[in-house]
Amino acid sequence: MASTQAAQVLVASNRGPVSYQVAEDGSLHARRGGGGLVSGLSAIGPDAGALWVCSSLSDGDREAVRRGVGEPGVRMLDIPADVHADAYNGVANSVLWFVHHMLYQTPLEPSFDAEFRAQWESYEAYNRAFASALAEEAADGATAVIQDYHLTLVPGMLRALRPDLRIGHFSHTPWAPPDYFRVLPDDIAAAILHGMLGADRLGFLTHRWADAFRACCEAFVDGGVGGTRIGVHGLGADADFLRQRSHEPDVTERLASLRTEIGASPDGTPRRTIVRVDRTELSKNIVRGLHAYRHLLATRPEWRDRVTHVAFAYPSRQDLAVYRDYTAEVQRVAAQINDDYGTSAWTPVILHVEDDFARSLAAYRLADVALVNPIRDGMNLVAKEVPVVSDEGCALVLSREAGAYEELAEDAITVNPYDITQTAEALHTALSMPPGERAERAKRLAAAATALPPARWFLDQLNELEA
Structure with a gap:
């Protein structure tokens, strides 16, 4: 018409x-x-x-x-x-x-x-x-x-x-x-x-x-x-929308639920969080990200029971068999990590595959580290959104193959997305970053990320x- x-x-x-x-x-x-x-x-x-x-x-x-x-x-x-x-x-x-x-x-x-x-x-x-x-x-x-x-x-x-x-x-x-x-x-x-x-x-x-x-x-x-x-x-990210939306009641409710799910370290302090939010696109490299986290737990035992990987992998293009298979592999690897390293009090990987924008924003807010490691990506707005929303400021582990790398590389910890051992070491560096440095980097990342808002x-x- x-x-x-x-x-x-x-x-x-x-x-x-x-x-x-x-x-x-x-x-x-x-x-x-x-x-x-x-x-x-x-x-x-x-x-x-x-x-x-x-x-x-x-x-x-x-x-x-x-x-x-x-x-x-x-x-x-x-x-x-x-x-x-x-x-x-x-x-x-x-x-x-x-x-x-x-x-x-x-x-x-x-x-x-x-x-x-x-x-x-x-x-x-x-x-x-x-x-x-x-x-x-x-x-x-x-x-x-x-x-x-x-x-x-x-x-x-x-x-x-x-x-x-x-x-x-x-x-x-x-x-x-x-x-x-x-x-x-x-x-x-x-x-x-x-x-x-x-x-x-x-x-x-x-x-x-x-x-x-x-x-x-x-x-x-x-x-x-x-x-x-x-x-x-x-x-760029829409800073005004994200900051307002991330403090609405449904996000606050999910934030409390996630904190309960993540729990505390043996010494009583909140566990650190590595957050990723992606569609299960083949280019997003979720499986290698999980393998890098597994390598971190294997080679840096001091992080066991002290960090949780919050991974939201929302199904995409499930009418194509290769995407269904990839989503299943993400779930399999996450379950294997939990079986090998989890305890009655600690779930190493919290994986959700049902799309929930409010829950994604809640994860952004509590992120200590954002993991964005695509094989290749036009931009990747998640890399720009998490530093804008995170409550305490987050470190960003970023693939050099993400389009966002062009703008954010200076304050991110950059990785070759195919290199699992390097990515694991980058996660360790990010988790070990002093809070002041992390907050300053996040502030600069947020400024670069919002330089060209959608309008x-x-x-x-x-x-x-x-x-």
């Missing part, structure tokens, strides 16, 4: 700011989302003529579209469920995500066969649906900002339909270097790069990812990036695109 008024500013993303559920009585219930884009759009004001174009992701969403139910400023596309599944799981999450995060076990995968080619046709159709909707909704000379690896073809498609528009694209993931990007079939790689280069301006989270995109264009596209401008916008992050891109 098209909007009645042409939009001056348009955002396109796979997931929108609202989702719908069908109740037992057949009524529809809307649930509003949050995040940086929501903050950004609210920052430009209600009179800016903004529209968010997104995909229907569930049966409830598709039913809302069919009934003509919608939220002001949102257009949800009724893309057929099978087309969306092939585009989203078959291409975006099973191929593009793996390429940019360099996750393939190349002796066995990938294999680009006839099934993949059929899925790629769905990816093209999915992108075409977005391009058509944006072209239909945009006012003359409007600005469209397209989000992420799900929609890499949209800029080029939209340029062909509406050459009058100012078009931007922002990548929330890393970008693969040329030697890994060439894993893709030649025509697919070319289609993605040419699709992206349909934009006037491309945004990335770090200089490293922007440079990798340039290098791919120089390797595979005649003329390189041509006239497309490239910028870097390191999305300004979005407005900066918009201003650069419209300049």
